[in-house]
Amino acid sequence: NAGVTQTPKFRVLKTGQSMTLLCAQDMNHEYMYWYRQDPGMGLRLIHYSVGEGTTAKGEVPDGYNVSRLKKQNFLLGLESAAPSQTSVYFCASSYLGFQETQYFGPGTRLLVL
Amino acid sequence: KQEVTQIPAALSVPEGENLVLNCSFTDSAIYNLQWFRQDPGKGLTSLLLIQSSQREQTSGRLNASLDKSSGRSTLYIAASQPGDSATYLCAVRLMIQGAQKLVFGQGTRLTINP
Numbered sequence: 001n002a003g004v005t006q007t008p009k010f011r012v013l014k015t016g017q018s019m020t021l022l023c024a025q026d027m028n029h030e031y032m033y034w035y036r037q038d039p040g041m042g043l044r045l046i047h048y049s050v051g052e053g054t055t056a057k058g059e060v061p062d063g064y065n066v067s068r069l070k071k072q073n074f075l076l077g078l079e080s081a082a083p084s085q086t087s088v089y090f091c092a093s094s095y096l097g098f099q100e101t102q103y104f105g106p107g108t109r110l111l112v113l
Numbered sequence: 114k115q116e117v118t119q120i121p122a123a124l125s126v127p128e129g130e131n132l133v134l135n136c137s138f139t140d141s142a143i144y145n146l147q148w149f150r151q152d153p154g155k156g157l158t159s160l161l162l163i164q165s166s167q168r169e170q171t172s173g174r175l176n177a178s179l180d181k182s183s184g185r186s187t188l189y190i191a192a193s194q195p196g197d198s199a200t201y202l203c204a205v206r207l208m209i210q211g212a213q214k215l216v217f218g219q220g221t222r223l224t225i226n227p
Contacts, residue, residue: 004156033215042217043119043157043202059214090156098206098213099145099164104156 002026004105006091012111013081021076021108023091031094032074033058033102036065043090047110049074058062081112115140115207119218127226128195134188136203136223142183144206144213148177148188150199151220156204161188193225 007022023032033048035058045058049068063085065077072092078085088109092102116139126132136146145164149157161170161177163186165220169178176189186203207214 040219042219043204044217045214056212071122092157098215101147101159101162102157102215104149104158106156 004091004093004103006089006105008106008108008110010108010109012112013078013113017081018077018079019081019110020078021089021091021110023064023074023076023093023105024072025074025091025093025103026072027093027095027103028071029072029093029095031102032068033036033092033094034064034076035090035092035104036060036085037107038087046076046089063113077085081110083112086110086112114210115143115205115214115216117203117205117216117218119201119203119221121221122219123222123224125224125226126193128193130193131189131191132223133192134190134201134223136186136188136218138184138186138205138216140207141184142207143181145207146177146179146186146206147204147215148175148186149202151202152199160201190223195225195227198223198225215218 004025034046035043047066052071067075091105094100094102129136147162165181173192200222202220204217
């Protein structure tokens with residue numbers, strides 16, 4: 001039981017490049033989330049999913065897209081990276097939504113030059 | 114707009130002391146409040162979750178209280194140990210514009226000195 005895993009752990013991009021962050025969970029959770037963590041800003045919700053095939057916007061969705069084609073995977077895409085997207089990205093999952101404990105992945109550090 | 118504040122931003126205490134971390138929020142219409150710990154370079158680990166109808170939750174040496182009317186929560190750590198050194202985050206769940214959100218504080222960085 002690996003819990004929540006994220007790929008890659010670290011990435012450097014140039015402005016305008018694209019990339020996809022992968023989140024996988026093996027706990028059969030319905031809900032999955034993507035957050036970004038910035039110094040002085042705390043964690044902020046980017047997008048979330050309440051089940052396979054669904055996505056919803058969070059607090060800071062602009063510049064990101066997501067997909068939940070399989071229940072166990074939640075992908076976060078950056079189509080044209082900007083320096084403002086330099087951050088640490090965390091994925092999380094929970095069984096029945098925000099009222100339950102969320103389990104977090106180890107994070108992906110992204111640097112956009 | 115819901116704001117979650119944690120004071121102090123950093124705290125350093127000798128091993129063995131009991132300590133209290135504070136979390137305040139501006140909108141009392143919350144569904145629940147969670148305390149997390151985050152170790153350097155790692156993800157978040159949930160410590161305690163308090164539903165809005167509850168006053169406190171306990172797990173081992175940890176006790177979290179919630180006072181919705183005053184917009185405050187505290188995390189009490191008894192007999193602190195060096196292994197407790199981490200950043201502690203609180204987060205409140207609420208509804209914003211018809212959607213559920215989890216709003217985080219910026220955290221308190223705790224150092225327990227041997």
